[in-house]
Amino acid sequence: MTASPHSWRIRAVQFGAVALVAALWEFAPRLGLADPTLLPPFSEVLKQLVTLLSEGSVMKDLAITASEVALAFAIVAPLGVGCGLLLAENDYIGRVFKPFFYFLASVPKSVFLPAFILLFGIGFGQKVAFGVFQAIFVLVISTVAAVASVEPELVKLARAYGASRARIYAEIYWPSMLPFIVEGMRLGVIFSITGVVFAEMAVARAGMGARIATWGQTFQMSDLYAGVLLVSLLSITVNEALRAYERKVGKWRG
Amino acid sequence: MTSDASGAARPLVSVRQLQFLLLAGLIAAWEILPRAGLVPPVILAPFSATIEVGFTSYGIFAPALMTTLGEIAAGLVIAYAGGGIIGLVLGSVRGLRLTLLPLLSSAYAIPFVVIYPILIAWIGIGPQSKIWFGGMYGLFPMALATAAGVQLVDERLLLAARSMGASRRQQIFEVMVPATLPALVAGLRLGGALVIIGVVVAEMLASTGGIGFLITQYRTMFQTPQVYFGVLIVLVLAGGLDWMIGRLERWATPAHRTREAR
Amino acid sequence: QNPKLRVGGTPNYGPVLPIMAAEKLGLFKKAGVDVEFSGYQGGSASMEALAAGEADIVNFIPPGLALARARGVKARIISAGTITPRGWWVMSREDSSIKTIKDLVGKKVGTSSPGAATDFFALWVESQSGGTFTRVPVGGSGLIPNLTAKNVDAVVAFPPVSYRIASSGLGRVVVDLGAAMKPNVPDVWVASDEAIAKKPEAVKKFLAAFFGAVRYMQENRAWTVKFIDEATKFGEAVSGEEFDNTVKGLSADGAFKQEWVEESLKLATLAGMKELPPATSLYTTEFVPVTPLSP
Amino acid sequence: MARLMAGKLDAASDERGAAGAGRAAPMPADVAVEHITHTYGAGGVKALDDVNFTVERGRFVGLVGPSGCGKSSMLLMLAGLMQPSEGRILVEGTLLSKPDPERVGVVFQEASLLPWKTARENVEFPLKVRGIGKTERRARADAFLDLVGLSEFKDRLPNQLSGGMRHRVSIARGFCQDPHILLMDEPFAALDEQTRMTMGNELLNIWEKRRKTVIFVTHSLTEAVYLCDEVVVMSHRPGRILERIEIDLPRPRTYEMMATEKFGRLRDHIWRLIRKD
Amino acid sequence: MARLMAGKLDAASDERGAAGAGRAAPMPADVAVEHITHTYGAGGVKALDDVNFTVERGRFVGLVGPSGCGKSSMLLMLAGLMQPSEGRILVEGTLLSKPDPERVGVVFQEASLLPWKTARENVEFPLKVRGIGKTERRARADAFLDLVGLSEFKDRLPNQLSGGMRHRVSIARGFCQDPHILLMDEPFAALDEQTRMTMGNELLNIWEKRRKTVIFVTHSLTEAVYLCDEVVVMSHRPGRILERIEIDLPRPRTYEMMATEKFGRLRDHIWRLIRKD
């Protein structure tokens, strides 16, 4: 359960799977299974990635995107979970507003980009706002579901000890909901990143999204894949951090 | 917690009334903001203009809707069946959960939508590319939500079921599915929402038909009422799906989880 | 304190490159204007930002402007960018049987998105082909991939994508729109009415610096090719093409004729637009011809 | 061990203990149950039917009755966790509309441990909720975990404990909460006879030292007679009170008393009451 | 009621009952526990230490021992739900690597009911799993729910039942499963003495009629002596076997036997064994 003796095996299997994908990516274009102009071999993309990393301007763009995402997530995580709790816990508010959230969740957010430009301009703030907008629905839906899985017996218990509402949330709800919330947050991060990148692609002065858009338009494939890889690494890092947290706190589930 | 909610005084306005008021307010704002010149009409078209366009362009939107509906339906099958099964299996088999699940969610972290136009070089530009893209876009959240829910299952119940000889299938359908119902429903909601988004966005990025195609076309041509009519259609689709999930949820919710039981 | 202008365009699109050159040559500073450039993925996105009051000047196409004005966007052409669409090519694969405009009939032609410039040009080509073909929007970044993967038979390519296709042997030119079309203004600089009214001086300074950069670029091939290569990383060959076709074809002073605008607007008619605003309502000649500023 | 602990436990101040000194004088009613009737759900099961009784301060009262007669329901209401359909409950003279953990504490019928907390954290929980500092609550939790014989298992999670161990953690938690009135719902049911005896004596110990009022549900009549001042016998569902039996055995109670005729007579009396019902 | 039921219950065929006729002759070992040692987790608690015993077919064997000594762990392994760290278990002569519900059934220490199923559906569950048709399994479930006195509560969900009721549902489910070997983990702990007696007699009834092998964990020594042919006494953790005590009281057992000297002696012997440990 703790750093179990299996953990190295798990790592090995995971590493193997990643290596397999990388190998496929490397050899498919080299062996003519995929068109190398559309899919440059992995090594080439890696080489390009190293070049990009050594370029100050790309790093600056990455930093901008990362800080937009970080801010968006810092806003959306408490906001989404809070809204979810409110919707799940207050029967009245829940019944009124849940449908609105559920509907909006399925609308492609990019059609609202002009409205975001109108409200927030085309700078940093707009990217953050759009990142929040993309992610909030996932978080709300996850939180509502997570609340439904809280054991009423344990809530009763905490009430018997005179626990305040906040305490009950912190001590009973949070640990019970954790796997679910963390899953929601993981999706939330992914969607804020997508949101930010998408907003940057549409219009930006800087940021990885703007870069990626340009590389795509001008068919600079190695750069494009390297850029996408870079953004993916960003979200995978956050993902893994959240997972590590959940593993640490959720040990009791075995 | 829930018990004090029920004890609260009857609210001034009923849920329906408030929803109606909100909706009315929203529509009023939608109508008034562009008409009063507070919002440029290329950014938001008045509600009345949007509805009017819907009637006059019926012949354009109807076939597009059929295309999109078909793609969404097929995408839902992929997302729900695939995601549900993957989630249940990965969530319940510890080894797989520890090895494959992290890979799965990391894979989802790759923003494929960004390179969608390149992806279609491989999967083609026909409806199948929208179906696959939408299906895969919804499959992951469905799988992740289900797997997360499976972890909430009381170990003792599974032990009891196993002792009575429940097969893997029975363990899933008799124990895990009912126990993870909130998670499953969330998976259906998230997955469904993302299938719709996946299909429509794919249509918006590259296609020759469907609601998403129309939205992009009208957007680049600044025909904002048509754009918002397209969005309205997507909202209706979302509403329909949510209604079905809600029905399913009510039908499947075990009595012990209903509000009265708490 | 210099006046500020918010300018937008598609990054790496040839006719927009002089903005970066002007910046590099210090022309904006010299002219006394602060230019803040934002990259937009497409013309209509930049027009939306202009409508939202978030941009002052953008690079756009006249038929799009006509549509936008019809929807209440208050903006006008202030100067020409290119005269005749040089570097805009309809291209097919190297091994394809499509060799002339007639061969396109019944085929699938890729464009970037419905309603975009590529789409308008495809419509024009269709009208000249003597038949019909299917226009398939594949996204700006999908043009080359889908041509290569044979999802489409030809694409309408814009510079520098067109040069890339040609130089890498992925395709060849079927129709050179720059040669085939009557003189028109495929891309223009559009300013919001507000910017025209409230900061005409800034607009003037911007144009002076911009065309100063155009002139400098046109006169200094070596410098320009190197500059394009650095800015875009396209490689010498493509950058050279970009210079010889696009840069050389840029308007030297921004001046344009009413017929050119009208010629461009015909594209909107092809797209099914019925009540076109008169060409005269779409532009102002207040700023042209521009006297270029020297570095 | 018990003696050793008692000292530690005394360390925590207890005004009540100091105040109510003599046990002999009749104390004011600490708990008054008046005409309680409870029906679950609309038109559902009637669990309790016009139940009335009072418990004087500092008394140890047993509650026995057949399975499903409403004992746990009664405790839930006494703890302020459920409102009765009819009637009212006064605790220390005031109406209880919500849980008041300083006054009333419950040890639930099921161990109800928080699965993500270790044994110690579970025991600490009521103190943590009350805002007591880490070192103090840890010291108190450890003392009570010792008391229930789980010092070795402090850092285990509930799912790593045996059934009986989980219940002992729950008992320790109840003790740790240290309320004026302690409600216990079959706390020792999952324990072997030996452990049960020890636990019973510890409970008596705490009760005497700290002048608590205890209401104790049990199925063991021997245990009821051994521990209580008074046993309230409830009827079959819907629960009514059949009889309140004063257990006038001297204190402190000893194992030897179990063999006395009086003990046997009291036990038998209750047994017959329940059987007849 | 019990008599009435017995007829119904007999209706279900039972080859074993027909086969093993005479109780007197020594039966083959039905369960053989050989050198079982179990440690939870790597370097964790050693729960059982070299446990050996056999149970002959048709015997009623009690398992007693202090809380946390490994009784439940033992049952989990007997049911094929957990593999021992060392040693092996033979059931009816074969190694058990996974649960085999036709041969071994368990009534768990916690009621472990599926919260979304009614009492009846819970009792039906083992039959449903086995693919038995709706009408038959309903009839059998109803019969056993009657037996445990819950006919009125058939359609209730577990959270609408009292603690004791839930355990009775769980007992009914165990009976309904009708395995050759029935493992019961403190099944009557949550029941009042009266109900406990009735349930005990019903269990004896089923056992005799249907020639089951029963392994029964209990904390009540009286119950152990009253019900069992043999009581296995386990030591403090890590559980070892202290002694196996043959209960040579005649069958059928009666309440009166409890008052006999022999009964008392046997009970006392076990009690001393556990206390000494």
Ligand SMILES: Nc1ncnc2c1ncn2[C@@H]1O[C@H](COP(=O)(O)OP(=O)(O)OP(=O)(O)O)[C@@H](O)[C@H]1O
């Ligand atoms: N999942 C587990 N992980 C770690 N240790 C465990 C686990 N389950 C039980 N144990 C430990 O094994 C020992 C035996 O537990 P078991 O449940 O078998 O006891 P028991 O005899 O049934 O006790 P009780 O009478 O209290 O139910 C205990 O010390 C317990 O702490």
Ligand SMILES: Nc1ncnc2c1ncn2[C@@H]1O[C@H](COP(=O)(O)OP(=O)(O)OP(=O)(O)O)[C@@H](O)[C@H]1O
């Ligand atoms: N949440 C509930 N909803 C409906 N009925 C309930 C609920 N809780 C308890 N009951 C019913 O109320 C009656 C009394 O239940 P209670 O739990 O108080 O009994 P009890 O005396 O504690 O029994 P036991 O000794 O078995 O624990 C039972 O008949 C039970 O079915």
Ligand SMILES: [Mg+2]
């Ligand atoms: Mg109870």
Ligand SMILES: [Mg+2]
């Ligand atoms: Mg046990």
